[in-house]
Amino acid sequence: MNHSSLTAGAPREPDSPPYQAVLAETDWGSLQTAFGNGECLPKVLARLLEPDPKVQVTALSELSELVGHQNTIYEATAPVAMYVAGILTHPAAITLRPYRNVPFRATLLNWLVSTAYDASDEIVDRIEQYFPGFLTPGSIVAAFRDLRPMLYRAVAPFLQDSHEDVREAAGLAALILAEHPALALHRNHLAVHARRILDTSSDAPNRRIAWKALKAWGHDVTDIEPFQEEPWDCGPHSDGRGDLEPPF
Numbered sequence: 001m002n003h004s005s006l007t008a009g010a011p012r013e014p015d016s017p018p019y020q021a022v023l024a025e026t027d028w029g030s031l032q033t034a035f036g037n038g039e040c041l042p043k044v045l046a047r048l049l050e051p052d053p054k055v056q057v058t059a060l061s062e063l064s065e066l067v068g069h070q071n072t073i074y075e076a077t078a079p080v081a082m083y084v085a086g087i088l089t090h091p092a093a094i095t096l097r098p099y100r101n102v103p104f105r106a107t108l109l110n111w112l113v114s115t116a117y118d119a120s121d122e123i124v125d126r127i128e129q130y131f132p133g134f135l136t137p138g139s140i141v142a143a144f145r146d147l148r149p150m151l152y153r154a155v156a157p158f159l160q161d162s163h164e165d166v167r168e169a170a171g172l173a174a175l176i177l178a179e180h181p182a183l184a185l186h187r188n189h190l191a192v193h194a195r196r197i198l199d200t201s202s203d204a205p206n207r208r209i210a211w212k213a214l215k216a217w218g219h220d221v222t223d224i225e226p227f228q229e230e231p232w233d234c235g236p237h238s239d240g241r242g243d244l245e246p247p248f
Contacts, residue, residue, distance in 0.1 A: 013153040013183070019086030022079055031076040034069030038076040041066065045083050048108075049092040056095060056104050060111055071118045078144045081115055084108050085154035102165045109158065109169035112151065116176040119144050122212070148180040156186075159193055164200070171197055172206055175213040187217045198224060 017025075023046070029039040044066070047059035063084075067077040087093060093105035117123065119141050127134045135142055155177065158170035171193035178186050194210040201207050215221050 013149040013156075016082050016085045016150040016154050019083050019090070022083045022086060026079045028076065028079075031079070032074050033066040033076045034072065034074060035066060038066070041076060041080065045080065048084070048087060049090060051092070051095065053095045053098050053104060056092065057097065057107065060107060064111065064114075068115055068118065071123075073115075073119050073141045073144050075140055077115065077140075078147055081112060081144070081151060082147065084112060085151050088154055088158065103163055105158070105161075106163065106165040106169045109155065109166065109173055112155065113169060113172045113176065116148070116151065116173060117209075120176050121179045121216075145180065148177045149182050152177040152180070152183055152186075167193075168197055168201055168206065172209055175209055178213075179216075187213075191217065191219055194219075 023042055028041045029037050031038040031041075033041070041063075044059050044062050047055050050056055050059075063080055067074050067080045088105055088108060093103060093108060095104045096102065097104055097107060124135050124141065124145075135145075152174060155170050155173045158166050159174060161167045161170060171190070174186070174190055175194055177183065178190055191214060194214050197210040198207050198214075201210070211221060211224055214224075
């Protein structure tokens with residue numbers, strides 16, 4: 001495990017539970033999804049570990065609909081996110097995506113990016129403008145946000161991954177998750193990854209996340225052209241469905 005993202009002497013973030021425990025110990029049928037309860041989720045989650053990359057990507061796209069439909073956090077979103085975080089080190093995560101020489105791990109990380117973004121400070125602040133009191137203690141979104149230190153712990157080892165797509169996705173996830181106050185001590189280190197995304201990424205929403213993180217954390221961004229505010233639906237959302245099509 002790469003420990004470059006951890007500060008010497010700093011308290012270590014809690015590890016996420018093993019994915020097997022999340023799968024076995026969660027009462028899926030009692031949890032809300034976008035389309036009823038989550039009793040179908042164990043079978044969908046299990047398909048993420050199939051050797052066929054098309055099966056993996058299709059399963060992740062199904063999860064995006066079930067627990068991320070309309071950019072919403074549901075009761076089942078949190079355990080699904082913990083499961084996805086738990087399989088980042090699984091051998092199935094290095095399966096190459098269809099038509100692309102990119103590990104499935106990058107797609108899993110990008111799913112965590114889009115899910116974390118839906119519960120980010122930016123999105124919560126926007127919703128609070130129209131629905132004051134939206135983020136109440138014990139709410140579904142608040143409970144998900146409480147998991148950010150554990151999710152960060154799962155993502156951090158891939159900040160220095162050998163594959164560019166994995167590094168960028170891990171960096172984006174870390175930047176969003178590090179909004180949690182308990183992760184503030186990592187922000188100076190993560191600024192390096194934010195700068196790298198700004199320098200190398202061709203994806204405008206990803207670069208915008210990096211720029212906003214640097215600005216929010218008090219870094220000088222005067223050398224970077226400001227990013228305009230984006231519409232609600234222009235966040236870093238990726239369910240992987242495009243990975244089923246050849247690139248053109």
